[in-house]
Amino acid sequence: MLTIGECHRLIIDRETEPGLFLRNEEGDEVLLPNKYIPENFELESEIEVFVYLDHEERPVATTLEPYVKLDEFAFLECVETTTFGAFLDWGLEKHLFVPFKEQVYPMQEGHRYLIFCYLDLDTNRLVGSSKVHAFLDNSELTIKPFDEVDLIISNKTDLGYNVIINELHLGLVYNDDVFKPIEIGDQLKGFIKKTREDGKIDVTLQRPGYRSIEPNAKIILEELERNDGFLNISDKSSPEMIKSVLGMSKKSFKRAAGNLFKQRVIEIKEDGIALTDNQ
Structure with a gap:
């Protein structure tokens, strides 16, 4: 077929x-x-x-190469609007049709839109939809924390940017994790920061510190994860206690914990240290 x-x-x-x-x-x-x-x-x-x-x-x-194929996302320019929908330039002689019902907002000629290309089973035609989040599913995740993933910037929110992960899942990059200009439709690499029980996914554009930090900081993170995100250890703890729990000197602990705190990976409490909500 x-x-x-x-x-x-x-x-x-x-x-x-x-x-x-x-x-x-x-x-x-x-x-x-x-x-x-x-x-x-x-x-x-x-x-x-x-x-x-x-x-x-x-x-x-x-033999022409289209800008988007079946079941793919792309950022395309609207070249014509009609009373029944819009047409986008996808690199072929016949433009890609986007019905009104598949437009988040009425499309305008000359503007570019992030769309998903799918097969309309009623007409057997390829059509586009700017309701891209409807084609994503977070019920069964195929990723895990610290995975490197392909991202497409979907839209701006008050918290940051919604992103399409591996053309499968919806994630969020918080404003605090954006350190360079990005635009809707940009395709770039990112890293999974956290997966939540409700299916939401936190994403970062920088490699998470967990994989690149010094060995002592990694030990602290691993011990925090084994203890539900909290350790009853601080810079006020005795060297003996730090050594017995983490296997490192108090000086090494303070330096590693300080680096994690600067990266906002942990927070320092009166009775110990804890993973932040960003982890």
Whole structure:
């Protein structure tokens, strides 16, 4: 089966007046119009194409590379608005349609929007939706704290920026963790900071200190996690107590704990140290 909206590596079957007919191993065929035929080709050789519907809603192949494919997110420009929806430039001759019901706000020509491309089962057409969060699921997470992930900046909030994680989950980068200009639609690397019981995910744009800090600080963090985020140890504790619990000198503890405090990884209480809510 030739899936609409995906790239396929197909066999050049035969040459006809409108173009080349391509086939897959199962015998499914699609036309590659003359304007996309490579200068040199041989029958029975393979060619990489993208399959979508042409202006007459017929499956057709192209050698052009679209800006977005089926079940992907992209930041695209609106090139036309009509009474029934908007059309976005996705790099192909026929523009990508976004129905009114799939627009968070009415789209405007010349503006760019983050969208998700999906197959409308009622019409068998590829369409876009700016309601991108509807296509994310945090019920079963495929990530864990400290994982490096791919991010797409989704939208600004009072707390920070919503981000799309690995094109699967919705996360949040807090304002305090943003140290460079970022824009809606930006694609960048990030790191999972914390996963919460309610499915929410905290993300940071910098590698969490846990993986890059000095060994003594890592020991403190690991001991905190084993004790529900709290240790009854402070710089007022005796060297013997610190040594028995953490296996390090009081001087080493104070230096490591100080670094963690500066990174806002821990907070210092009267009776000990605790992980912050950012962890």
